Amino acid sequence: MAAVDVQNTAFLQAVSFVNHTNRNLFLTGKAGTGKTTFLKYIQQHSYKKMAVAAPTGVAAMNAGGTTLHSLFWLPFGMYIEDYELAWDDHDSHIYNRRRLFGKVKLTKQRRALLQEIDLLVIDEVSMLRADTLDAIDTILKNVRRDARPFGGLQVLFIGDMYQLPPVVREQEREVMSRYYPSPFFFDAKVLRDQPPVLLELKKIYRQSEQTFIDILNDIRNNCCTSEQLDVLNTYYNPDFMPAKDDPYVTLTTHNHRADAINKRELEALPEQTVTLEAKVSKDFPETLYPAEVELRLKVGAQVMFIRNDSGDERRYYNGKIGYVKHIDSTGDVLMVEFKDGTDAVTVKREEWENIRYRYDKVQDRVEEEVLGTFAQFPLRLAWAITIHKSQGLTFDKAIIDAGASFAAGQVYVALSRLRKLDGLVLHSRIPSHSIRTDRQVADFSKATPADEDMPKILEASQRSYLGHILLHSFKWDRLVEASQGVLTDLESRNIADQAAAYEFLQTLSIACRAQREVADKFRNQLNGLLNKEGESDYVKIHERTEKAVAWFLPRIEDDLITALDAHIAAWTIKKRTKKYVEELKGLYVDFKRKKEQLTQCLIIAEALAKGDALQEVMGKAERLNAIEIKAEELPENIGKPKVVKGETKRISFDLFQAGKSIDDIATERGLTRNTIIGHLLDFIGRGVEAHQLMDAGKLDTARKVVQQNPGKPSSVLKAMLGNEVEYIEIRIAQASLTR
The missing domain is CATH 3.40.50.300 (P-loop containing nucleotide triphosphate hydrolases)
Structure with a gap:
């Protein structure tokens, strides 16, 4: 991008x-x-x-x-x-x-x-x-x-x-x-x-022609004049038939009308019809099919791409019109040519995925699980298409054929697909009653804040969000529910030493509830400080937060994490406990994440108290959105020798110094490439050079943007740098400047 x-x-x-x-x-x-x-x-x-x-x-x-x-x-x-x-x-x-x-x-x-x-x-x-x-x-x-x-x-x-x-x-x-x-x-x-x-x-x-832009705006706002309507209707030509090599697409209101036009034009071509079957795998319901299951084409057929080119060259886009030049005898490859002077392209089947979202607790991220796939050429016959299916597409030339069945919104959708007015042909006149805008929509749209008010609204919302993060860090409900859930499930399990396990979980659940009582009281105090009239007293908020974190951290560590660590180690070697231990490991991750949340929220409170720039504080807040539990902290490693804090980074550094590549270190340690780079960041200027971790040209570019925008959060820097520079590379540039 x-x-x-x-x-x-x-x-x-x-x-x-x-x-x-x-x-x-x-x-x-x-x-x-x-x-x-x-x-x-x-x-x-x-x-x-x-x-x-x-x-x-x-x-x-x-x-x-x-x-x-x-x-x-x-x-x-x-x-x-x-x-x-x-x-x-x-x-x-x-x-x-x-x-x-x-x-x-x-x-x-x-x-x-x-x-x-x-x-x-x-x-x-x-x-x-x-x-x-x-x-x-x-x-x-x-x-x-x-x-x-x-x-x-x-x-x-x-x-x-x-x-x-x-x-x-x-x-x-x-x-x-x-x-x-x-x-x-x-x-x-x-x-x-x-x-x-x-x-x-x-x-x-999409459009650059001011007359056309004004007409579209006035149609939206229900104030299209009779003069503007007259301009549109000068493009009325009911008998217009495009030349065979002129890439017009007809926009119509009903599927059967679009299908009839496409069928008629396809049959008029002299070549033999080739049917290209979609390849559907596993769970992909018909209601989600993004293309024809049986795509019937001929050489010479006018077609439209229905998705952007997924390759690096970006040879076509969603809505681009072309003509079938060649269909391979295998049915797996075809060639499409264009009349705009661009090169013909070889097209293969593209794959769409039917996904389901799932939450990965250890990585603290939402992942996409592929349930099934649909593979088909990203094409459809394009002599005609419904207005509904044209939404989001862009055309250079279009024939609008809607008859008397224009509905609110359809005129605007159809016209706004075009880049310029001179690409428009109307097969039916547009009457004034067909360009009405729904009154409720017009009234709702008036609620858009003035441009000059938006920065104030944004800043107030950002400060409110930071307060929400602080309050959420002291919310214990999830820990209480999770510990109670494991306790409740235990009653129906047949595991070794069930009574002892039940007694331990009761103690653990009581500890969670006791901590929640204290956390709720602190949340009430913190909420009062955040919402008092006038500006929030961030110095006092930091002082209170610091004391609260100091109270909670040892209790989370001793009463929850250490206690559960020992219990998992003891029950892992017992009989019939596999599922039980897996549930305990999930609970262990919850405790670890809460501890990390409190540590991070203290950083935010301190930055606010120091009066750091709001954008800089927002950059710190980004880290709380996904707290990954490190490999050495994962439940699978409970009971194994613990890595001393800082030692895991030193191990990666020593391997790097020994001449191993980042990919080799990641494979050897069972970690991701970015995790290894994160370890090596600490050693920039102390045995590691920034250009060893990323391309030197990109490093120079990133450093300049970081220097020119001090205090900006990484998401803003990323927006400026584009998709060529990754977040980890921004961190490398920042580290190279500060060290």
């Missing part, structure tokens, strides 16, 4: 809201303003544990995530929390709170995931219904044991409300109107008291 446009203030503010606050955010913007680019950037440049989802299967595939229904195991139907169900089946499509939890099956792993993610990204939010969002809120509050919206989880909504609206079936419309002002997500009950921050991307990258 190229470096971010550092002149795009809204984009950079949105990054800071996501990475350095816990505010819910709605990122919107006109077509072509970079919403998809932002999503991909956040996926690659956020420290937070995230899950990406969308309302539909196609949108989820395009976003590189999963569907909301799959992530939350939602039943299909309408959710009304306090709906009074009838005795007959006429309301079987409606779910109240009780029926919802009767259908949602949350396993231990699913609960762990929903408890641990820091950020939920919902793409194409214009299609998300208000009742679906309320169902998600209900589940999250229950699983996370938190009464705040979404159980305290940060939600990033991405989309354009002027595009395709939610689908509400006729049988649902009357009932829904009694509970919701509109079906749009922003009218969900969960958002009524605490709406998300609205941030709009305004810089348009």
Whole structure:
């Protein structure tokens, strides 16, 4: 990915809201303003544990995530929390709170995931219904044991409300109107008291023609003039038929119309039809298919790419039109040529993945588990496509054929796919009534804060987030629940010395609850200091935090970690204890992570007390988003000789000095390459040179950016440097400058 446009203030503010606050955010913007680019950037440049989802299967595939229904195991139907169900089946499509939890099956792993993610990204939010969002809120509050919206989880909504609206079936419309002002997500009950921050991307990258930009803006804002409508309708040409080599695509409202046009044009070609079968592996439901299972092509067929080139050369993009030049006899390779002067490309099957998110407790990160794959050529016939499926695509030439069936949002979606007006042909006139904008959408969009107010809102949100981090570090509920859970499960186990194990776990659980009582009292004090009128007294907050951490650390170490260490070592060698010991190891990781949390939060409190720049403090806070337990601390190594603090780094350094490469050291020690580099960072200037750890050219570039932006957090530096420089390389540059 190229470096971010550092002149795009809204984009950079949105990054800071996501990475350095816990505010819910709605990122919107006109077509072509970079919403998809932002999503991909956040996926690659956020420290937070995230899950990406969308309302539909196609949108989820395009976003590189999963569907909301799959992530939350939602039943299909309408959710009304306090709906009074009838005795007959006429309301079987409606779910109240009780029926919802009767259908949602949350396993231990699913609960762990929903408890641990820091950020939920919902793409194409214009299609998300208000009742679906309320169902998600209900589940999250229950699983996370938190009464705040979404159980305290940060939600990033991405989309354009002027595009395709939610689908509400006729049988649902009357009932829904009694509970919701509109079906749009922003009218969900969960958002009524605490709406998300609205941030709009305004810089348009798709169009550059001002007349066209003005028309699109006025269509969005419901103020398109008759003169502007006349300009659009000058492109009305009902008899227009493009030349065979002129890459026009027809945008229409219905699938059957698009299919008929594509079938007609394909049959008109003289060549033989070749059917290219998709290769579906394991679990990949038909509802998620991103391409045709049977792709019927001929040499000469007009096709469109349906995803960006995954190679380094970026030879094609999602929406680029070309023509089939050659189809290999094996059916595994074909060639596509273009009329814009670019070179023909060889195309092979691309693979889409159906993923499921899972939480890795040891690494403290959310991982993607591939359930199945779908491999097919990233192409579709492109004489015609529905307006719905064109969302997110860019065309140079298009024929809009919507007849009298224009709906709110469809005119805007169709027109905004084009780069310029001179690429437009209308097969039917656009009447004034078809460019109306939904009133609720227009009213909601007016709530966007003024540009000059956004920096203040961001700074206040960042300070609030730092306070949240401090408070969360002293939240003991998870430890109490985890220890009690192991104790409860023990009752149904048949293990050696069960009575002794039960007695130990009771003692451990009592110790956790006793620590929680003290932690809750301190949280109340800390909350008062953070929320008192006027500026927070960070010096006093640091003093109190320092005393609290000094009280808790030895008790966590002695009463929880050391005690559990000895118990695991003793029960590992007993009979029938394998599953029991695995549960104990998970609990051990929880204790270790809480200890590290307290250490890190003290660093934040100290930085605030010293008056460090806010961006510098935010950089320190990033480390708390994913606390990895080091290899020598993993439960698998309990009972083995402990590595003295600092010794593990010295071991890596000694091996490096002996002439071994970083990859060789990582393999020998069973650690990652970046972990080894992290060890060697401490020895820069003391036997290790920075250019030995990274490319000298990239080092010079990174050093200049770090020097020019003192105190900036690594995520901001990363945005400036782009995808060529990794986070670990930024740390190398920083270390080389300070030493």
